[in-house]
Amino acid sequence: MSQALGRPSLMFVDLRPISRPMVVVGDHNIADQLTRATPTFPTSPPKSSRSLARLQYMMGPTPIFSTHGLLFIERLEALSKTGDSFSLMKLTTQLTFDVIGKVTMEADLGAQHDSQGEADDLVQSFEALVDAYNGDRLNLPWRLNPGKTRRRAALSICITNMLQNIVSRKHASLHDKKGEEGKGTGSSRSVLSMALQDVETLTPRVMDETCDQLRTFLFAGHDATATLLSWALYELSRTPRALRAIRAELDTLFGGDASPTVIARADGSLATDALHRRCHQRNAAFTPPGGTARAIPPGSGLTVRMPDGHQQCLDGLLVYNCQSLIHTDPNTFGPSAGDFAPERWLSADTSGSIPAGAWRAFERGPRNCIGQELANMEARVVMALTARRFDFCKVGLGAVVRDEDGRPRLDAAQQGRYQVGEEIYMVRQITSKPADGMMITVGLAK
């Protein structure tokens, strides 16, 4: 739509009577105006969904990634021996679920032990809940979908009960410790411990709010990171120059030793900007797993300054900062805006000329993504653990085209990426996910 209209900075979409009229933002300067703090909106204009109080938590270098990352590697190694195709999304989702379980609640959820039936009930219920949304592309009103609606409600209650148990146990243990030692959370820095540290009495309201926060963290904290990892590994598999570059970068960081234990021990030293920009480029630029919408309250008189200088009033509208438009804007990224070119973030010539506001993978302003450091660190560790050790090969959708000798064909028009048969695309499964779950095979790197 945007292209057909000549890529306007703002595109009005009249969604009445289904929803309030919406404006789609394709310009990063306007997106910045809509996410920053102002005297009227000290935490930026309100989000269209219910608001979430910010829980502050500290993320330092942590062995969490290495423990769970090593298990992820073991699973890939086992699959490399069988040569069977598998859903990479399933594996990355289970990995990121384990990580977020530990970070939010210090719980070992065992999501990666799913095949042995050892996954926690919470993981199984969450998976079932996500499944209950799969294939539901029309977003039908509940009356037209009563069976699914009932199932979702039942699973949601079941998850709430489990979370309430976890919260009660944690509160009791913190309280006991406090009595014994006279100090709050001790060494614990999980989201849950920090949320409960000053809570003397677990009232129904505190319980509800805490469970709500946990649910948000558990979902937001595993979903997008799993999608990012799947896309990043796939894109590297079809872009040989990027794979060579990332392997060379890892060689420089770690020397010749590609063993997972050496890399896992180095969690904290993986702070190279280049590596994480590479990880994000494809995912966030072209196929963002989610987006953000703000609801401008009627009567607030909020206006934004357009590129030609005039003020546009957005009073009463939903505004949607459209990452896939902003991240592929030729005015910012030049004629190669639509290409997968992670090196644009490395090159001294170009990276300095990309304005900070044009990079919005986690959005910006006071209500931006609270988990971005965690996601970045997790992506860096997983990339470091896998990129030199494995070769991935997509099957089905998005598989590379091979010549008579079985060699992948390079596509000159696509900046040296491999040609693919049918491009893989995203479908809505609560957030956007690769259509086929990213079916892939893996082998040890040659």
Ligand code: HEM
């Ligand atoms: C690649 C991974 C991730 C991406 C691309 C991503 C992206 C986003 C985006 C675009 C938003 C909306 C921000 C806004 O409306 O301004 C958001 C919000 C949020 N994200 Fe993430 N996120 C990721 C990982 C995580 C992780 C690991 C966590 C948890 C630890 C997390 C927790 C949240 C929460 C709680 C919010 C709501 C913040 C609020 O409303 O104040 N996200 N994320």
